[in-house]
Amino acid sequence: xxxxxxxxxxxxxxxxxxxxxxxxxxxxxxxxxxxxxxxxxxxxxxxxxxxxxxxxxxxxxxxxxxxxxxxxxxxxxxxxxxxxxxxxxxxxxxxxxxxxxxxxxxxxxxxxxxxxxxxxxxxxxxxxxxxxxxxxxxxxxxxxxxxxxxxxxxxxxxxxxxxxxxxxxxx
Numbered sequence: 001x002x003x004x005x006x007x008x009x010x011x012x013x014x015x016x017x018x019x020x021x022x023x024x025x026x027x028x029x030x031x032x033x034x035x036x037x038x039x040x041x042x043x044x045x046x047x048x049x050x051x052x053x054x055x056x057x058x059x060x061x062x063x064x065x066x067x068x069x070x071x072x073x074x075x076x077x078x079x080x081x082x083x084x085x086x087x088x089x090x091x092x093x094x095x096x097x098x099x100x101x102x103x104x105x106x107x108x109x110x111x112x113x114x115x116x117x118x119x120x121x122x123x124x125x126x127x128x129x130x131x132x133x134x135x136x137x138x139x140x141x142x143x144x145x146x147x148x149x150x151x152x153x154x155x156x157x158x159x160x161x162x163x164x165x166x167x168x169x170x171x
Contacts, residue, residue: 029088035121040162043115044128046155047107048136053143053150054108067142068101071112075099075135079116079127089126092118097127099135112136113158125157 019030050057060066076097083091096117101110114131116124136152143150161167 027088029090030122032090032121035164037119037121038162039117039119040123040160041115041117042123042125042128042160043113043158044125044132044156045111045113045158046132046136047153048110048112048139049151049153050108050110050139050143051147051149052108053146054103054105056146057110057139057143058103058105062142063145064142067139068103068110070142071101071110071135071139072099074138075112075114075131078134079114079131082127082130085130086126090120090122092120092122092124092127094118094124094127097131099131101135101139110139112139123160123163125160129155129157 056062057067060068064070076099078085079097079099080094083089094116096115098115100113102113103110112132112135114128114135116127116131118124118127133152133155136155140150140152156170157168159167159169
């Protein structure tokens with residue numbers, strides 16, 4: 001089978017350049033001042049394997065209180081603080097952040113989903129991912145007295161909309 005040749009100019013075939021690195025290889029914040037503000041949305045998801053702590057979360061019987069509510073609030077707060085936590089992220093005026101925690105009895109786990117929206121010059125992927133990650137960490141904190149064997153897995157971007165690159169969905 002022969003290799004397929006690209007008809008695109010060499011400049012277009014070049015390796016993608018990392019946007020947060022300058023020409024000398026130093027970390028930098030991207031200048032987005034020339035970009036247009038557009039509506040942007042991102043959704044991130046992760047799974048928290050609760051194991052023996054599942055029933056206590058489901059029944060809201062933990063000594064510390066309602067773990068699901070604490071996780072949701074932690075995720076919302078974290079999304080709002082993303083630019084303070086991730087050094088090269090732009091501070092964004094978030095329009096909405098929603099964190100949901102779905103308990104799955106069959107796998108004794110919690111699926112956390114964080115959706116963030118804004119009208120801005122750059123995307124909200126990091127806000128959604130940060131909200132999801134911190135919600136998972138807060139859930140772990142709530143149950144660590146019951147079980148330290150809890151596992152947080154696969155924090156991933158699920159979807160994004162808006163901006164020059166348009167919509168994207170994890171397949």
